Amino acid sequence: MFRCKWEDLPARSSLTGEGRARGLVFLARNQPWKPWVLAILLLLTSIFVGGTDVLAQGYQAQAIRAMPPEELHPAVGEVMSEETVRVVGPAGVLCEIWIRKGIPERAQEQKELGVSFSQIVEGTLVGAVRFPAGVVDFRRGRVRAGVYTLRYALNPVDGNHQGVAPQRDFLLLAQAQADTNPANITRDELVTLSRKALGSTHPSVWSLGAELGPIAKLPVVQHREEEDHWVVLFPAHLQAGNGAGRSVVFALVVVGYAPES
Secondary structure, three states, X not given: OOOOOHHHOXXXXXXXXXXXXXXHHHHHHHOOOOHHHHHHHHHHHHHHHHHHHHHHHXXXXXXXXXXXXXXOOHHHHOOEEEEEEEEEEOOEEEEXXXXXXXXXXXXXXXXXXXXXXXXXXOOOEEEEEEEOOOEEOOOOOEEOOEEEEEEEEEOOOOHHHXXXXXXXXXXXXXXXXXXXXXXXXXXXXXXHHHHHXXXXXXXXXXXXXXXXXXXXXXXXXXXXXXXXXXEEEEEEEEEOOOOOEEEEEEEEEEEOOOOXX
């Protein structure tokens, strides 16, 4: 009886997607398979090739102009820019993100280890997001379709949150109808709002990093293969109390999970 090992296949360095599909075709052409076995091999080939096409599409970012969602309280919607980031994936629109026109910045930056945006105070309103369909956050919490505000928070420094992300910066979701004032709120108030939005004992957290290197075009989505994270990079404008401002680049994980979640 003929026996085959994957080691016998060509292009053995690629055992997923198109590489495995080529291997199945190789087997089908070079072995005396029974007709029903051959049919199964050809079916698997089409599945692997199709799966490769879906993965190749990945996620993309689009810069659009759109009015802030009507679901936002007028006072909150007023501080949002019409410059919108739309993230599109294989199943369609994943989310649309509105950024605050000028994100309040500390008068004096307080450098902290593991913090990318120490110039932003916890509880600061950063933006808003719309999910056309349900999604899963960084801690695998299930978020219902709808409109939410995005506020800045830091991961606590304790054993329960160690290793969640390389940096401590996160954005927390709050339901649009529950977050009605653009002013800063305390961390405890933010966590309470976010727990209610998720319907859980844990807030809905979204990992936020900084991109310091040169980027040819924004917004853009990057796939970070080691963590299997899809990260959308987009510009944000920080505004100091004296009117001075500067631009930064946010790197927000929109698909992917914390290592321990």
